Amino acid sequence: MAINIDWENMTENSIDEDLFCPICTEPFEEPVCANQCGHTFCRKCIINTFRTKSQCPTCRHTLTIDGFHPVTTHPFLNQLNKILVKCKWCSQSNIQRGDFKDHIKICTKIIIPCPAAGIYCDWQGQRDQMQDHVQVCPLVKIQPTIDELKTIIKQQTEQIRFLYRILERTSEHHKEVCPEEPTKNETVYCDICEQAFTIDEQNRCLHFCPEIDICFNL
Incomplete structure (x- = not known):
């Protein structure tokens, strides 16, 4: 796939060459293997390739996008997960790639939206700036009230639908027992x-x- 926007590899020269995708020349991400010829690529790389031609980029065999399966070999995946990377947001280094999702959840420098983004606060900033924003954001202050109103509206909507179904059944019953x-x-x-x-x-x-x-x- 394209170069990852969140991390960069730290030890690329020491990574086994069998762990590199032949399309993007980066270590595999979400590797998939062709059923017919056995060649392996990043999932996103092969999807992008198949938008223009339905051939294996390595051996040129005609393939279909459905003719691939995810690589599940644990030793292979463990090697990929142990590759050391550096976070591009906070510059923390020596993070095992398999642990990077956990790191990004707490990374202090990654850009995140306001907790009230769902009610149209358009603020975005680094995670370590969030508390300062929350203290002054008027939409964050009214969000609990809005959430409560949404819950009430949902409950009332369900009650209206229930009553409507009862009215429909009552009307049908009336027609059956009282034709005149x-x-x-x-x-x-x-x-x-x-x-x-x-x-x-x-x-x-x-x-x-x-x-x-x-x-x-x-």
């Missing part, structure tokens, strides 16, 4: 509380039933 719509001034009885009420123009479809509170039962 009551006429004006006709006396009908509630199926739940058995209370009698009269259909009129103002209260044609709705009836308050004291025996059931649908919201209470959600």
